[in-house]
Amino acid sequence: MTADRRLSTVDRGLSTADCCIAGCGPAGAVLGYLLARAGIRVVVLEKHGDFLRDFRGDTIHPSVLEILDELGLADSFLSLPHSKVSNVGGRTTAGQSVAFTFERLPTRFPYIAFVPQWDFLEFITREAARFPSFTLIRNTEVVDLLQRDGAVTGVRCRDADGDYELAALLTVGADGRAARTREAAQLPLVETSPPMDVLWFRLPRLPEEPRAINGRLGAGRVLVMLDRGDYWQIAFVIAKGTADTIRTEGLEHFRQEVTRVAPELSDRVAGITDWEQVKLLTVRADRLVTWHKPGFLAIGDAAHAMSPIGGLGINVAIQDAVAAANVLWRPLSARRVTEADLAEVQRRRERPVRLLQAFQSAVQSRFLAPALASADTPSIPLFVRVLSHVPILRDLPPRLIAFGIGRPHVETPQRAAT
Numbered sequence: 001m002t003a004d005r006r007l008s009t010v011d012r013g014l015s016t017a018d019c020c021i022a023g024c025g026p027a028g029a030v031l032g033y034l035l036a037r038a039g040i041r042v043v044v045l046e047k048h049g050d051f052l053r054d055f056r057g058d059t060i061h062p063s064v065l066e067i068l069d070e071l072g073l074a075d076s077f078l079s080l081p082h083s084k085v086s087n088v089g090g091r092t093t094a095g096q097s098v099a100f101t102f103e104r105l106p107t108r109f110p111y112i113a114f115v116p117q118w119d120f121l122e123f124i125t126r127e128a129a130r131f132p133s134f135t136l137i138r139n140t141e142v143v144d145l146l147q148r149d150g151a152v153t154g155v156r157c158r159d160a161d162g163d164y165e166l167a168a169l170l171t172v173g174a175d176g177r178a179a180r181t182r183e184a185a186q187l188p189l190v191e192t193s194p195p196m197d198v199l200w201f202r203l204p205r206l207p208e209e210p211r212a213i214n215g216r217l218g219a220g221r222v223l224v225m226l227d228r229g230d231y232w233q234i235a236f237v238i239a240k241g242t243a244d245t246i247r248t249e250g251l252e253h254f255r256q257e258v259t260r261v262a263p264e265l266s267d268r269v270a271g272i273t274d275w276e277q278v279k280l281l282t283v284r285a286d287r288l289v290t291w292h293k294p295g296f297l298a299i300g301d302a303a304h305a306m307s308p309i310g311g312l313g314i315n316v317a318i319q320d321a322v323a324a325a326n327v328l329w330r331p332l333s334a335r336r337v338t339e340a341d342l343a344e345v346q347r348r349r350e351r352p353v354r355l356l357q358a359f360q361s362a363v364q365s366r367f368l369a370p371a372l373a374s375a376d377t378p379s380i381p382l383f384v385r386v387l388s389h390v391p392i393l394r395d396l397p398p399r400l401i402a403f404g405i406g407r408p409h410v411e412t413p414q415r416a417a418t
């Protein structure tokens, strides 16, 4: 690419942004929406041309539905095709079982809404585009941060016409768990080692099968079935790093392993005919020690990749976005964002994230790792059985999954006309 073919930000119809957001996943899209609604000039840069990813998690929990409700968007969001699940159950191949429900939770939305992530992102960005100060630029990858005297002053990005620079008062890294921005910001990272990976695939769901999230536990095997209407989205949990061994053992062996832990799938497991249908999620969990430096803040998976346990990732990312907007809309309006403002976002969100990661880590080490290593059908741990049976305790796990910890509410105003 020669320099004279490069277009400037002006040629591209852009001027300096108040806030530039790298990545239009759940965190970037919701932050972009909230800031534009508060009248802040925000540019969101997304490296892909659309939101159509392979399965990335599509669980919208009550806390997010309440946030959408606070924004007056819940009813139109729920008019999108979705399925609702209120019940979560677990059963071992030895017949032991537990059940939890969201139905008793004090909310207008006592269920998890399953909406494909691309529909959620299309919805939020369409709503955001009604505010004049919102710009989403697709097919544009952030390749570096612009930095001067230790402060981030914008991004260098790349599209089909070449590289260009976009200056911004504040740059937010919402570019996911392999974030280029956090690497460029050189912020220190703490990684943990979840003991498992996940193989994802789909099988048809029969109309008469109960609407629920079902866990299945067998000798050395854990499987979770998510109700997606006419199909089950299935997570087959494996010991970390064993995906290649499982592939080498062949598809027939894999199908047998699935039916061993979930015999009810034996009538349709033949539908898995190619490893292309089985996607590997390499489970990672990490968090930045410091989420910010002058002119820069990381949120969502870019600040803390979550383990898939509890399906918390999207919801925590969106809660980060709400907290960031609550803290930053005033400084951005005044065009003076200090590091203390950015530290305040981390202060509000770090404790909930650390507690949820500790919860996920405890489930992994005390329950999943022993179950995956077991040659016999493991029992459901006593504390889980106690939690599911004691009336004053039984709503605690659904409450944690539904609302997270220290959930933020929308404090940003609508200052922009649509």
Ligand SMILES: Cc1cc2nc3c(=O)[nH]c(=O)nc-3n(C[C@H](O)[C@H](O)[C@H](O)COP(=O)(O)OP(=O)(O)OC[C@H]3O[C@@H](n4cnc5c(N)ncnc54)[C@H](O)[C@@H]3O)c2cc1C
Pocket: 022, 023, 024, 025, 026, 027, 028, 045, 046, 047, 048, 055, 056, 057, 058, 059, 140, 141, 142, 143, 174, 175, 176, 177, 179, 180, 181, 200, 281, 299, 300, 301, 302, 306, 308, 310, 311, 312, 313, 314, 315, 317
């Ligand atoms: C297979 C799988 C299943 C999952 N299941 C669930 C689930 O059931 N429930 C749940 O809550 N969570 C689930 N998750 C996790 C969840 O998807 C994430 O936690 C959540 O999407 C994080 O949101 P985010 O906005 O921080 O990052 P992301 O969703 O990762 O979004 C980052 C965005 O940035 C873009 N991007 C990346 N780099 C750049 C760049 N350099 N320049 C410009 N754009 C860039 C990406 O294209 C992407 O659109 C799952 C994840 C995976 C991989």
